[in-house]
Amino acid sequence: MKNEILWSLRLGFSAEQSKTIEKLGIEGFLKQSFEAPYNTTVPDLLNDSPKTFEDFKAIRKIKKEDPEKSKELIKKESQTLHELKAWWIEQIISNEFPLREKMTLFWHNHFVTSSQKVKVNYWLFQNNQLYREEAFGNFKTLTKKVLQTNAMVRYLDNTDNKKGKSNENLSRELLELFTLGIGNYSETDIKNGAKGLAGLGIGIDGAKYHPFYEDNDPIEYLGKKGVLKMNEMVDAIFDHPKxxxxxxxxxxxxxxxxxxxxxxxxxxxxxxxxxxxxxxxxxxxxxxxxxxxKETAGAKIKNPLEYSLQLVDELHIENPNINALVLFLRQQGMDLFNQPNVKGWDGGNSWLTSQIYLQRNNLADLLCNGRNFNRQKSPSENNIPKKQSVTVSLEWNPNENNKEIIKELTDRTLFSVDKSSQEDFEKILKYDFDPKSPGANNAVLRLFNAIVKSPEFQII
Incomplete structure (x- = not known):
């Protein structure tokens, strides 16, 4: 695999930017990635969604007074969440320089907030947009801003953290998962941190301290003493040597x-x-x-989004069925806005269990044969249209022989090809392969299908 292709996959989701990296060099490519425009507008799909805590309380009131209407509202918001996931994937696919979206996804999986607990789609979007805006900014600044989001204080139960009745969830994860890591703080720091965060709850434009629930007693936190609140606590964390x-x-x-x-x-x-x-x-x-x-290939297992979008790009699938892709990601364990826990997606070997590998192979079969993947719909997806077929177009040189075509495809998709794999590929595209024959394109697609099912394709 060419180095430019490898880094196009790592800094994006396909080999689409490889020629740009080759032309500009890695530093020039990064400069353009940092400066590239991005979407700053609130998507129309959120127009009718609850946006404030008052809206959310009104829905809870309806739940008590009119259960049937409540079910309809819940169903509508579930549909909106699905559309929000699709909207984000569209941002990823349509961006000429997708590094910002890849960093947005990184922050999304670092400062986790899940739809199952947050409930308000607009708050999830606010966090998503914050990660996009601050993708290449300052870690300390972003940490402070995240703590001031309604999504975070609700997700980690800081709405239940009050003077005299502590909830330590946000205090613990701030140290354990967001900044320092296990072993670099004490349980006393967590308890005192919860005191410093007491009363930080949902506000109109973001989380704010509610004086009635605040704890203004002096604390000691990571060696710093005083009446410490969120900002002072983060300052203390960022003074820590680890x-x-x-x-x-x-x-x-x-x-x-x-x-x-x-x-x-x-x-x-x-x-x-x-x-x-x-x-x-x-x-x-x-x-x-x-x-x-230039020796780093094969060191990372592709996540489901990297895997699927590379397939879409290689097969030149225009206007892919984003709704079906949302469902595929969920099946693969990479459900956007809905990580399994506050630790986020584990990554690594968790992306290549036998079940996930089989699902990936099934997707490859379907797309290479011009068909969309079939998934059972959830109740929230009844109104989502399903495309039954796609047009695929694989790029290959019809003036080359079988070995040259195999090399062309493997050079841009695999980090290595061993002797056994090469022999298997030559059994599919045989020595007497005629690139001018009517079925030549289908034969090359069968070859590509075998390539993307190989263990090496799962790794970058």
Missing amino acids: IPYLLTKKIFQWFIYDQPKEELIHYYGNYFKKVNFEIKPLLVKIFTEEFAK
């Missing part, structure tokens, strides 16, 4: 290595601290230096 390493490791796992070496984490983590937790220079340093190594 702060750079958790996020640096997760960035490596998201883009390059499922199991990054400790020396890499510390080397880049120290740089991250040096640049005052700015994401953009960290990404530039990581990507340019790792790009230059």
